Amino acid sequence: MAAYRALVGVTRCGDPNDFETVLEATGEVLDLIGGIRSIVSAGDIVLIKPNVGFKKNHLTGATTNINVVKALSTIIKGVGARKIIIAEGAIVGTSTRDTFQANGYYDIAGELGVELLDLKTAEMVAVPVPCGKAFHRLHVPRAILEADVVVNVPVMKTHDALPVTLGLKNMKGIIREQDKKRFHKWGLSQAIVDLNKVAYPDLTVLDGTIGMEGLGPAHGEPANLGVMLASTDTVAADAIGSLVMGIDPGEVEYIGLADAQGLGCGDPDEINVAGVPVSEVARKVKRHTLDFSDLIAKDIHVYESGSCSGCRHFMETFISNLERTGELGLLVGNTIVFGQTASMPQRGEIRGKLILVGRCVKDVAAAARSGQPAPEVIYIPGCPPHGQDVKAMLKPR
Ligand code: SF4
Known part of the structure; x- marks a missing residue:
């Protein structure tokens, strides 16, 4: 029997501001990994976790392209999901209402019939972290635990401390503000991995329609990567996403830790890439240089x-x-x-x-x-x- 290999879909996306173009690319990248019906079933409650952590819209590259979130919501609705929740908790000291507002989520929620959830005020539940190394117990939103499917939609960005922020890191937006602060004391990379032990997404779609390079995750320049990636293996998505940004995944500590602790596959040699070859879309992004x-x-x-x-x-x-x-x-x-x-x-x-x-x-x-x-x-x-x-x-x- 052939050994299991992680699968990551890679597709190009043209104009990031044209919804139809983004919808087509989103459908394509999902089809490359087996189609949305292999992940979402009719009647499911689906929670979508984009990156809306900053009061900056997607044109800056700091936040997920709202057209990608709209496209995913549309596709998931088409499968017959019972409820779609778009959930986020903005960065420390910033109101999620403001970040939703700055990114136009209040305008699309009614149009798409989705619910917006501010995770800073959502009900939290303490859960044990199996084989936790940075901590053994963590509060996570009840909505995450109760969703049938969690779809993680980070934007591909450089980061001052990591050096890239992709799928595993994006889940940090779900935790309590006091824990976000503690993550840095506990050791950021291991804390990210422990968090994903209790809130591992069912599907990760990396939004590189624009993305950010240079002084990410907030003050860089739009990278205009023109690409989207998808996988049910977030570690594999991150490894390939890192390569697309011209960064060796071996440099990204949380990918190595997640692989070693059994969360997924972080070795590009062990990952099947479907769609556009990485070599055709990869480019060396400008690294974060403000030390x-x-x-x-x-x-x-x-x-x-x-x-x-x-x-x-x-x-x-x-x-x-x-x-x-x-x-x-x-x-x-x-x-x-x-x-x-x-x-x-x-x-x-x-x-x-x-x-x-x-x-x-x-x-x-x-x-x-x-x-x-x-x-x-x-x-x-x-x-x-x-x-x-x-x-x-x-x-x-
Ligand atoms: S916990 Fe300390 S380092 Fe973090 S935001 Fe507050 S003052 Fe700054």
């Missing part, structure tokens, strides 16, 4: 450790805005500290003002203020910081 420690070359001294996406997103946005407006000088010559496991730099290491970002470093702020001699301390509160006029806080008084 906070590189800012030392600009005389900005960053001490970051264990920060979650909320603070990283805040800092990346703030720094790129200052660069755009020519005001990076507000940070030059100073020391910045943030992150859940960040500690106070040695006194001799503190250059200029000590800028402390986020609630996690509140104690560092208190310690710094009581030091002798105390540096000038600017504490930017929040978890993550939000809404303050930080530029005004940094300007000389």
Whole structure:
């Protein structure tokens, strides 16, 4: 008997903004792996988990193309699904209502007859994590546990810490905000794998109709990959998706861990690819290059450790805005500290003002203020910081 090999469908997608084009590509990629009827049956409750984590629409490459979600909903409805739920929990510190709004989900929900579910306010259930390594128990939404089919629809993006975010990582959007923060302390890659042990999707469709390169997952450029991938093996989808982005899956720790712990196949040599050969659609995307420690070359001294996406997103946005407006000088010559496991730099290491970002470093702020001699301390509160006029806080008084 032939050994089981994972199967990943790969197809091209032309104009990402033309719904009919996207619908055709979505149907095609699903047919390559056996068709939607091999996954969804009439009467099923289907939960679709796109990436709508950011208040940015799909043209930026930061979020899943809403046309892909519309296409999937249309196809799934055609099979006779009883209910379709589109569910998301936005990144730490961001309202899912705002991200749904920014991406036009309220406009399509009525038209498609689908339900929108904000996972930040949804009922959560504590479940044991079999063979959990980062944790043994996790809260997941009841809606995920009760759905007959979970369809995972991430957007293919570069990532500052991973180096790509694809299917396994996209499931992080379902968990509680406090756990999203803890994932970074527990070890992000293993935590992602443990999460997928209790919430493994039935189908993953990687949206590379646009995607993001460079400073992903939020501040990069649209990658315009023009591709869609699908598999019932999310690990295999991620391995092939990574190759399509010109990144060796061996570099992506969560793919290797997921393979080793039996979640799926992460070895491209063991995966059958149906449809367009990877070599025809693959290209080397621009990698994420903003390493906070590189800012030392600009005389900005960053001490970051264990920060979650909320603070990283805040800092990346703030720094790129200052660069755009020519005001990076507000940070030059100073020391910045943030992150859940960040500690106070040695006194001799503190250059200029000590800028402390986020609630996690509140104690560092208190310690710094009581030091002798105390540096000038600017504490930017929040978890993550939000809404303050930080530029005004940094300007000389
Ligand atoms: S302050 Fe920042 S790093 Fe700390 S938990 Fe909040 S968002 Fe995460």
